[in-house]
Amino acid sequence: MLPLQIGSFTPKAPVVLAPMAGVTNRAFRAMCRSYGDELVYVNEMVMSHAVVYRNDKTLTMMQFGDDESPRSLQIYGSDPDMLGRAVHQVCDEGRVDHVDLNFGCPAAKVTRKGGGAAVPAKPKLLQQIVRRAVQAAEPYGVPVTAKFRMGLWDDLRTDITTGRICADEGIGWIALHARTVEQHYSGEARWEAIGALKEAVTDIPVLGNGDIWEASDAVAMMAQTDCDGVVIGRGCLGRPWLFGDLITVLNGGEAPAPRRLGEVAEAMRRHARLLTDHYAGFGGEEHAMRDFRKHCAWYLSGYPVGPDVRRTLAQVSSLAQLDDVLGAFDPDAEIVEGGERIKRGHTNGPIKVALPEGYLDDPDELAIPDDADVMALSGG
The missing domain is CATH 3.20.20.70 (Aldolase class I)
Structure with missing residues (x-):
């Protein structure tokens, strides 16, 4: 090699x-x-x-x-x-x-x-x-x-x-x-x-x-x-x-x-804050959260969080709102069988x-x- x-x-x-x-x-x-x-x-x-x-x-x-x-x-x-x-x-x-x-x-x-x-x-x-x-x-x-x-x-x-x-x-x-x-x-x-x-x-x-x-x-x-x-x-x-x-x-x-849902939620919080810092000066938190919506779907792919949560995160608009939603998760929830192999991103x-x-x-x-x-x- x-x-x-x-x-x-x-x-x-x-x-x-x-x-x-x-x-x-x-x-x-x-x-x-x-x-x-x-x-x-x-x-x-x-x-x-x-x-x-x-x-x-x-x-x-x-x-x-x-x-x-x-x-x-x-x-x-x-x-x-x-x-x-x-x-x-x-x-x-x-x-x-x-x-x-x-x-x-x-x-x-x-x-x-x-x-x-x-x-x-x-x-x-x-x-x-x-x-x-x-x-x-x-x-x-x-x-x-x-x-x-x-x-x-x-x-x-x-x-x-x-x-x-x-x-x-x-x-x-x-x-x-x-x-x-x-x-x-x-x-x-x-x-x-x-x-x-x-x-x-x-x-x-x-x-x-x-x-x-x-x-x-x-x-x-x-x-x-x-x-x-x-x-x-x-x-x-x-x-x-x-x-x-x-x-x-x-x-x-x-x-x-595979990571439990609590670890996933913590990663999502950190990522959203990093994005907010990245977009400081050109859109800030509002722009960062719009960008982060697609990441929410990817992070939660294969996890049992329910359609209502997914719909809320598809419209999340602030770090505070994100924290509220993630705070309600069961931190010990596990990914479904085969969940790691669910395709994310482009599939067309x-x-x-x-x-x-x-x-x-x-x-x-x-x-x-x-x-x-x-x-x-x-x-x-």
Whole structure:
């Protein structure tokens, strides 16, 4: 197994938090780090144009805790020059210790502009984007990694080619979400694709992503595919303690029993307060609580709290109201059987893949997709 490293930093276990739009902000990462420190926690993705032009929303998103190390940021874009400028900027300003490139986002508003998961369908463009990013980061000693999907659909697989291009251009490690864009988040992740990528790319670490809901799933994925580590996405939604479990299990220990409802309630209180601090100055408590509503559903997935409680928390508007609702919980209540494996976050798919007009007419074409109105996508 190849070791994961960011400069001189070696994580306690080969585990990375997947950047998730609207989720992996400073508050969420702080929650995860409180259970499992010294791992790699990646900030939600930002767009290269928005970084270069110093979009206010994007600058707000690019926040790290004073004690957060390493500082990992994911950037996406379809213009090699702009992406290189963005990487240079965040490195030159000392904002980051690690840059991850997004070639896997399936959102229509991203792929329709030729970004995210659309990029690997044009290998020459992909190569130029990766090359410019690595060159921009190299003088600062900042490693660049990449995350991508299997391809646009089953008849247009790009994962092996993408992995080889990334390795040839100096990427530090690659991560594969074992679904196509068309599959979106439906069905099961196809771990065999991770194994095939590991066989094809042997000189840099290959990480697997998809359907890791419990620590035992990471052990199973690594055993089945020989991958060098795991990337955790939806599995940590409402389960920030998963990272502590992963450190324990991947270092030979036994995973703790599922948390009782009292522990969950305490985690919810802490998370809500961290979000309130995060949004201080741009929305404060009211904005934080609106954001926290989705987390309430994830935290309580599988717990016997009843529909009335869930409806109340879906409209929670203050920390005081949250405390009142959580205070009525039975702290000894346990999760229902199989509750840890209830899917949280996106579950939709298959989808129709959105691409720029004529995008696939000439896959070898180096022409850069039209990024008109691209600033509207900041933080998407």
